[in-house]
Amino acid sequence: MFKLSANGRLTGAFISLGDLYVAYRKAKVEAYYENTHFHALAFTEYEQDLHENLTRLHQSLLKPGFAWAFDLAFIGDFAYLPKSIDSSVWESQADGHFRALDPLSDWEQRFHESTIRAPAKLRLIIRPTVNFQIVSALWIIKVGHLFDGVIKPAVSYGNRLRRSYNEFGDPRVDGPAINLTTTGLFAPYFSAYRT
Numbered sequence: 557m558f559k560l561s562a563n564g565r566l567t568g569a570f571i572s573l574g575d576l577y578v579a580y581r582k583a584k585v586e587a588y589y590e591n592t593h594f595h596a597l598a599f600t601e602y603e604q605d606l607h608e609n610l611t612r613l614h615q616s617l618l619k620p621g622f623a624w625a626f627d628l629a630f631i632g633d634f635a636y637l638p639k640s641i642d643s644s645v646w647e648s649q650a651d652g653h654f655r656a657l658d659p660l661s662d663w664e665q666r667f668h669e670s671t672i673r674a675p676a677k678l679r680l681i682i683r684p685t686v687n688f689q690i691v692s693a694l695w696i697i698k699v700g701h702l703f704d705g706v707i708k709p710a711v712s713y714g715n716r717l718r719r720s721y722n723e724f725g726d727p728r729v730d731g732p733a734i735n736l737t738t739t740g741l742f743a744p745y746f747s748a749y750r751t
Contacts, residue, residue, distance in 0.1 A: 583690045
């Protein structure tokens with residue numbers, strides 16, 4: 557599975573530059589469909605010198621000690637997204653207010669003068685770097701598909717990897733191999749959710 561040299565380094569045989577190009581393409585597609593935060597600008601900047609950036613990433617992945625895995629600048633940062641706001645504390649102060657069609661003016665009319673704070677629930681999310689997203693896609697391509705391949709489709713419908721039914725399967729799993737020719741990693745969720 558992992559190819560290690562005599563000094564304990566990963567060799568280029570396990571992770572090639574071509575693998576990183578495939579992982580980049582898949583990470584970009586998955587990031588495009590992620591609607592919790594904006595990735596387009598980061599991917600656009602990364603593409604300005606795509607070959608150099610992927611070559612540098614490839615070299616850092618093959619360095620002994622895996623220092624990239626502990627580098628917070630490589631991983632990214634975090635943000636809090638609003639999950640819900642309980643506005644019932646404001647409803648008692650409505651004073652017969654009717655809602656406006658414009659949400660901004662409605663907010664201004666109802667809550668501008670209020671001193672009561674509504675309890676809000678926030679969701680903690682990661683804001684990964686492009687390199688971290690590429691490594692995540694690479695892990696799915698190299699390792700994660702093995703886990704997905706042994707899960708029976710009758711028990712797990714959603715968030716499944718796209719598989720290639722026209723090619724030979726992977727001997728380590730019962731089903732067909734991961735499809736590397738499609739743009740994204742995951743099969744569309746809507747039909748699986750309906751099922």
